[in-house]
Amino acid sequence: MVGYNPLKVAKSVESRVYLESGGVSRRKYFRFRIDRWYGGIVTGDVVGCNMRCKFCWAWYFTWGDTGKGRFYTADEVVGILGNLSERSGYRRARLSGGEPTIGFKHMLEVLSLTVSRGLHFVLETNGILIGHNKDMAEELGEFSGRGIEVRVSVKGTSPEEFHELTGADPRFWFVQLDSLRNLVEAGLEPAREVYPAVMLSLSGEEGLRRFSSIVRGIHRELSELIDEEYIILYRHVKELMKRTGLRPRYVILPDKIPDELI
Numbered sequence: 001m002v003g004y005n006p007l008k009v010a011k012s013v014e015s016r017v018y019l020e021s022g023g024v025s026r027r028k029y030f031r032f033r034i035d036r037w038y039g040g041i042v043t044g045d046v047v048g049c050n051m052r053c054k055f056c057w058a059w060y061f062t063w064g065d066t067g068k069g070r071f072y073t074a075d076e077v078v079g080i081l082g083n084l085s086e087r088s089g090y091r092r093a094r095l096s097g098g099e100p101t102i103g104f105k106h107m108l109e110v111l112s113l114t115v116s117r118g119l120h121f122v123l124e125t126n127g128i129l130i131g132h133n134k135d136m137a138e139e140l141g142e143f144s145g146r147g148i149e150v151r152v153s154v155k156g157t158s159p160e161e162f163h164e165l166t167g168a169d170p171r172f173w174f175v176q177l178d179s180l181r182n183l184v185e186a187g188l189e190p191a192r193e194v195y196p197a198v199m200l201s202l203s204g205e206e207g208l209r210r211f212s213s214i215v216r217g218i219h220r221e222l223s224e225l226i227d228e229e230y231i232i233l234y235r236h237v238k239e240l241m242k243r244t245g246l247r248p249r250y251v252i253l254p255d256k257i258p259d260e261l262i
C-alpha cells in the first residue's frame with residue numbers, strides 16, 4: 001500500500017500559501033466568518049493543506065486551487081477575528097479550513113495575539129507536522145493555561161482506513177497519533193487543552209471503541225473527549241467523493257446534523 005508523503009506536500013504547499021519578509025509573516029486565507037460550531041466561534045479559513053482527504057468539505061481551497069485567497073499578517077487576522085467577536089459576542093476564535101500549522105510562525109503569532117485579547121483559541125489540525133516535529137508541540141505547550149485548545153483530527157481508526165480516506169502513506173496515521181503524544185508531553189492538559197477527533201465514516205461505533213482504546217494508551221484522559229466526525233454530504237463533497245471513488249458506510253445529511261456535534 002503506497003501513498004503520498006504529507007510532509008513533502010506540506011513543503012510544496014507552504015511555498016505557495018506562506019510568505020515571510022522583513023520579519024513579517026503572511027498566510028493565505030480564503031475567508032473569515034462567524035460560525036455555530038463550539039457553541040459559537042469566529043473563524044479564519046486558511047488556504048492550503050498537506051493532506052488530500054477524499055471527503056474534504058473545503059477541498060477546492062485546501063487541496064485544489066491554492067492560487068485563490070489573499071495574504072494576511074497576523075495583526076490583520078486578529079483584527080478581523082476581534083471585530084467578528086465583538087459583532088457576534090462569541091469569545092472563541094479558531095483557524096480552520098486548510099492546515100493552519102503550515103506557516104507555523106504565522107500561526108503562533110495569531111495564537112499569541114488572540115489569547116492576549118482574552119479570546120479562547122482553537123487550533124484545528126491534522127497533526128502531521130506536530131507529530132513529526134516535537135519542537136512545534138513544545139511551542140504550543142507554552143500556551144497551556146492561557147486559552148489554547150488543540151483539536152487533532154485523526155483520519156480513520158487504523159492505518160488502512162487512513163489510507164482509504166486520504167490516499168496518503170498509511171504510516172502517517174501513526175504520526176497523527178504522535179501529535180497527541182507530543183502535545184501532552186509538552187504540557188497541554190489532555191481532554192481540556194488537547195483532544196482527538198476521529199473520522200468514523202468507514203467504521204462507525206466499532207471503530208470508535210478501537211480508537212478509544214488506542215488513545216487511552218497514549219494518555220488515559222485522551223479517551224474522555226473524542227470528537228466523532230462523519231462525512232457531511234454537502235453537494236461539493238459528493239462531487240469530490242465521486243471523483244475519488246470514496247465509499248463511506250456512515251454519513252450525515254447536511255440538514256440532519258445532530259445538535260451534539262455542533
Ligand code: SF4
Pocket residue numbers: 049050051052053055056057058059062063097098099126
Ligand atoms: S486534513 Fe482537513 S483540510 Fe486537509 S484535506 Fe483533510 S479534511 Fe481537508
